[in-house]
Amino acid sequence: MSTAAVLSPPAPPRGVGPLLRRWRDQRRLSQMELALEADVSTRHLSFVETGRSKPSRDMVVKLAEHLDVPLRERNELLLAAGYAPAYPETSLEDAELGQVREVVGRLLAAHEPYPAVAVDRRWELVDGNAGVPLITAGAAAHLLEPPINALRLSLHPEGMAPRIVNLAEWRSHILGRLRREIGVTQDPQLRTLLAELEAYPGGDPDDGSPATQPGPGEIVVPLRLRHEAGELAFMSTITTFGTPLDITVAELSIEAFFPADAHTAAVLRALV
Structure with a gap:
């Protein structure tokens, strides 16, 4: 593209x-x-x-x-078609979404010591748990100022990218996911974000990153991070609310990172 x-x-x-x-x-x-x-x-x-x-x-x-x-x-x-909108868009700070905020907070806290973030449709950070600073350590301060875009933070050369061992593979995964979301939503802001992310370096597997094809035994695309305690490996899941009737709730998702090996699990339990 x-x-x-x-x-x-x-x-x-x-x-x-x-x-x-x-x-x-x-x-x-x-x-x-x-x-x-x-x-x-x-x-x-x-x-x-x-x-x-x-x-x-x-x-x-x-x-x-x-x-x-x-x-x-x-x-x-x-x-x-000439009709009034049917679906409200309520601020997450409003009292009527208090129960939603509570559910999100509980899910994030329950996932500790492993990192988890809540993001909106455009991948702007809504909330995060105590494990997040471990994976964002070393990122430039301007990328950690609200509104924080999780995808920009991940692939920006002053963000997490220098610590991602398999940057080409992870970048391909992120860009592919974003393209699919654009296909579903046709959101022009996501198109602009995609253009920005595509311009970042790190797409060439010759830079030492693993190829974008899955390696032997791999069943998901892992996030592999350099860390002073040794390489950390994560797999992630996305959680959304079922049958939402509010736009804000429908566009809210939680990405939870799980340790992909025993070493990563042990390091997180010790550090977080």
Whole structure:
């Protein structure tokens, strides 16, 4: 993917019909396949996509659900159809999300001594536990000032990158994940972030990093960090809230890092 393509995405189509068609094309569904899944006639769906028929509010929501459109973009579809947004976007600091904050805090604390972070849709740090400083040690101060972007911190040459043993492999994993998220959300800010990350050094396996192909016995892409106690290896998982109805909650995720070997587990238990 070229930088020019990332910085100059195609203009979004206007009207709910073309927007729905774009989402259907991205999901690689034919009109007939979507019509069968959503239990509507192919003729009616065709009329909606071409603008010959205005869909009801329930129809927009129904098609968006079957197309797995994120909540933020579902609101855009509703607005394009002339309806009020259906999904609120509540600040995480508001009282009504107090229970969500408590759940996030408990998950992060329960994962200690291993690192874990909570991030929003654009990978900006919402919270982290006591294990995080161990993996971010040595990063430049300006990268640790809010808002902290976890992907920028990971791949920036003044961030974690100099300590990542398998930088080419980890970079390929990060960029691939971000490209998939852009495919799902079409978020222009994520496109800009991708262009920035692609411009960072570290993509050449000839720099001493392992190749981007999995090594013998590897089942996940590990994060391998240089440390004074010896190389540390981590595998990670992503946790999200099930069936969210608020945009903030839907876009919140927790990345938890687990030790990939006994040495790493022992070092973290001793240090954190």
